[in-house]
Amino acid sequence: MSTCNAYGACEAHADLTPMRIERRALRADDVAIVIDYCGICHSDAHAVHNDWGSTVYPCVPGHEIVGRVSAVGPRVTRFKPGDRVAVGCLVDSCQTCPSCEDGQQQNCTQGPTATYNGRDRHTRETTLGGYSESIVVREEFVLRVPAALDMRYAGPLLCAGITVWTPLRRYGVGAGSRVAVVGLGGLGHMAVKLAVALGAQVTVITTSASKADDARALGASDVLLSKDPKAMQAAASRFDFILDTIPTKHNVNPYLMLLGRNGVLVLVGALEPLEAVHGALLVMNNRSITGSLIGGLPATQELLDFCAEHNVLPDCEIVDVHGINAAFRRMQANDVKYRFVIDMASLRDVKVD
């Protein structure tokens, strides 16, 4: 057992405060990691606020973790101290169900262990996340950060990035694909960059004309204003693949209209009932709506490698730990382009009573 500094919430809606937390002693297959950077994800705020009714306090969020190996258990074979590593949304799973065997640990039929507010499969203790100096993680859930990938910006790939990468790959987006991305936030901006890097022609669909320049700067070739009925009508059946990042209840019918034959709309944001989907829009053109949840370990490693090779990085604003609460408030006001990353070095000097 060891202790380290962290930032966490003691109760719903309270500001995050510095605290000391315990990390488990290394098991044989564990990797101990000194955390250098941790991205801030919208779900961190949902957890801290107990929006999903399942938060256990104190809650230390953070599942976009980048750092270096400080120690390894005796059975660890892939990592050694000093290695650049990353940990995403998952730290364990059953490893034996069909989903795990397919490398889709996020769909583990027994339920994967979340990086924070999960339950350790051995001790049943609540897991604590990456807003902390260090973490101990089972080797199979540790990813390698390629030398060419800037550590400061790698964090958001582990949640925002993999969330959009999984469906881009599942549906074979590549050269010639006609892709639309609905919403230009943390997930949307990664989807644009990744789809462009995969060779697709990318349109951003937004309610806000003011985002057109940003969309083009990210690589989009076109911008479609969803509030412009003529433009929407003119784009009917234009796309093969639409990534819908809207995080709340909404009407997908105007987007379904834009799908051509066998086109697919993938929800990655809305975890709630949608407004009434029109059956005829699915029957005509054989359109589909599907959803996608983060991604498995092999796909996440593939993403890190792809981003290193193609120099694709999220646009991040780096804050120190003392700025966490202000960053949370700005994130919830959509005042960030496009993700916050916490520089964890600033946590090492914090004195916690």
Added chain:
Amino acid sequence: MSTCNAYGACEAHADLTPMRIERRALRADDVAIVIDYCGICHSDAHAVHNDWGSTVYPCVPGHEIVGRVSAVGPRVTRFKPGDRVAVGCLVDSCQTCPSCEDGQQQNCTQGPTATYNGRDRHTRETTLGGYSESIVVREEFVLRVPAALDMRYAGPLLCAGITVWTPLRRYGVGAGSRVAVVGLGGLGHMAVKLAVALGAQVTVITTSASKADDARALGASDVLLSKDPKAMQAAASRFDFILDTIPTKHNVNPYLMLLGRNGVLVLVGALEPLEAVHGALLVMNNRSITGSLIGGLPATQELLDFCAEHNVLPDCEIVDVHGINAAFRRMQANDVKYRFVIDMASLRDVKVD
């Protein structure tokens, strides 16, 4: 030009009445067909009643047509007089768009020509369907009825059958597939028979315990009562593929729950807004909802050949033309197991004023 007897509607909601109609003179690529049998489809009633607001009167319905070739145009190469043939929901399309080139004429981007209440691509006249003694159809839209297929029962394959066959094939249903069919009407009973013949394990989901014996008689290995919450809960994530034949607005969430990882629910009935689909049910397990519309010519021929080879036939009640109006009323009261077929021989003796 030639005239023949038919049964049609002169105005919305009126009974069908005998009438004389004209059939075009053979074009070079046309096949003239003497109709022996024509299935009655729910959409025939919708058209006759103008439920979709697009009916042109007089309307002669019927798009499950089975008969024999009586004459061919000079450029026809695949058929000769006497051949056993069939015509389904489509009698023409542009033949040049990507959908047509893929043999998906039902998705022709210029709009296919429907067998009735469509518009002839040359004359712009309204097409008249199969509740008639004869029909003239472009060769490419004429199907071959294999010798082993009973002509009396082939009709419903051309709409009910192909509607369920297309998604069964698109999603690779076969040995080992865990399939559920929601609703046991004309479409549902064909889906059960075809999925069983493809080697799948088939469950029928129904509101009515009284349908259990029927479902098993059709080949289903299991029956799930959608009104039994415990049974539904116990079946969570059990299926790979659900064919949803419910023809009206409904709640798909209880069925989505039943899909395992990458599972697909295919709508073939509901052409209207669904009750609110829950986004989380799509995101978890990467479930999809999609729709499917009848099928293309190659798939329809494949279905006829498959049914001949595997001796799969719809359960039909055969009526003569004088029973059309009674059959319509019984169909709309769901009082048929499972499709009506009109014996068109009975139309030849009708005297029309």
